[in-house]
Amino acid sequence: MTRLSELGESHIISRVLGRNPSSTHVIVGPGDDAAVTAPEGRLVSTADMLVENEDFTREWLDWKKLGVKAAAQNLADVCAMGATPHGLLISAAVPDDTDIVCLEALYSGLFDEAERAGTALDCMVPIIGGDLSSSGLIVIAITALGTVGEESAILRSGARPGDSLYLAGTVGRSAAGLDLLFAGARPDTVGPELRSLIDTQLAPQPDYGALRTVGAASAMIDVSDGLSLDLARVAAASGVGIDLDCSLLSDLVDPLLPAAEFVLETRATGGSGDGVGKTEVAATAEDLALSWVLDGGEDHGFAASAPPSAVPGVGWRRIGEIRTGHDVSLDGTPVPASGFSHFGK
């Protein structure tokens, strides 16, 4: 084991950035005061951070998956604007007794996910800058940059009554994985079905490729905080109501039933479940699985609205309709916006 404190900052940076892909857009990469790049069109930028004990725990920590998750949550935001990723800035604060191998794994996860997005969208996604700092808590703060044509950013505000609502990727799997972890499940103690849910929590895999077939969507959002909350944001920004169709969600809910049964059983038998999310209020596995689908974010599925003339292609499933109003409902019954939010309320 070689602790970061035994190495110099520049040596560490050259080791973790060894895999950095070259990109014709990068004029000056890491190493000067700032990067210089040549974006084409308008610039799309977003920043998001993962904080130890808030977004993950040391106990579950898989450095490579943490890198995947940190990249995914930022790339998904760029892509949800209809933009093409341009580059990442990575600020990482880690304890100075961290093994260099762990930091290399973190960056390996970042590169893997950036490469996955780049392959799906036919672009290069280099790390163009960042900062490395020592800290008692692990914090990964990322800025993702992208580019979009002058009139082609897809905002939250464009949904119109008569549009249908579509989803690419999944929702609910990451929340199920989190409740499994809180219930004491670990990747090496459960079967492949539950393990894959835990993997979605630890290393979500947004379906970037579906963005190639989104077409003339009227609105789009990265579902990071749960359908109920994120669709309420679309509804508010667009001045519309949104009705989810329960029958169209069953393909998302049904695969979560075994996990819901595991979690409820663990709680019933006084297992190690700490109880987060919806576990404490769900009476049945069906209720719990549905609540994961409605309120669970972090799969980074993409929700988009589109008029009948512009039905999205491969990778998109219809899950509801845009209507007049200002709320989100499920088969006509209002759904409270109870996805994830920092700072309560």
Add this chain to the structure above:
Amino acid sequence: MTRLSELGESHIISRVLGRNPSSTHVIVGPGDDAAVTAPEGRLVSTADMLVENEDFTREWLDWKKLGVKAAAQNLADVCAMGATPHGLLISAAVPDDTDIVCLEALYSGLFDEAERAGTALDCMVPIIGGDLSSSGLIVIAITALGTVGEESAILRSGARPGDSLYLAGTVGRSAAGLDLLFAGARPDTVGPELRSLIDTQLAPQPDYGALRTVGAASAMIDVSDGLSLDLARVAAASGVGIDLDCSLLSDLVDPLLPAAEFVLETRATGGSGDGVGKTEVAATAEDLALSWVLDGGEDHGFAASAPPSAVPGVGWRRIGEIRTGHDVSLDGTPVPASGFSHFGK
């Protein structure tokens, strides 16, 4: 007192961003998945973070000054490329029992410094995005964006023998302020002279205005880690040696002598000084003051090299010469690169 945990995330964000200036470059500001802006020319981007216990302590914490410092260290990096600031992305992680008034002070400091840079360089510097998270430790991670003409970025690699070396702003004051804090000095227990050094540590004020008169500089760097280390970076990138002229540094060293005497006296009498930086090896106040000037960063002075045909204007002082070689010297004697570096060595 109103704790963040009693408020909703969106309410908090709207309160802290109330002062956000409008900018014609911003097409979509905070509130969607990502910002959309229209940079002119090439994009300059940099990211840097401030971490509690590493970069500041709760004991010395002044939220507004923390905001100033966080903005300054990122804006200085953008400006040291010869670029014009374009916008900031702010990721802040703070304990959820933080008073909203503290967070408002933090953002007030961010806006103050962004406005100061904007006024100096005749541009708007809005906050275009970011993230707010709860955390046990305070972490402020910023990405600063800027724009520069196609051929006009000023890199570290352009210094040439025969150029002179110039400084805008100061070096050493922030390091003196830090050693004063470690020696037990506090803004309300010392006179105005020492207090202003502590203020430079807590809220550095880069001389952005000097960048208007830098002219055709051959290289430039934000002196964030100390002259000895940052000039060694310029020397390495440019393939040159750099000789500092001790007599030209006296205007920087002499004003630090009272602080050096305070710090050495506190240590001699067994005061509360913890001893950081160079205190433990400096025998005299002159030695200590000179070591602050050579090795102390965080004033965010700008060092630039320029040929005789392009002497920078108002705000710049000559401090040395670019020569052949590959090291940094002071009146011909090698200076070890011993400024600040994370992770030892």
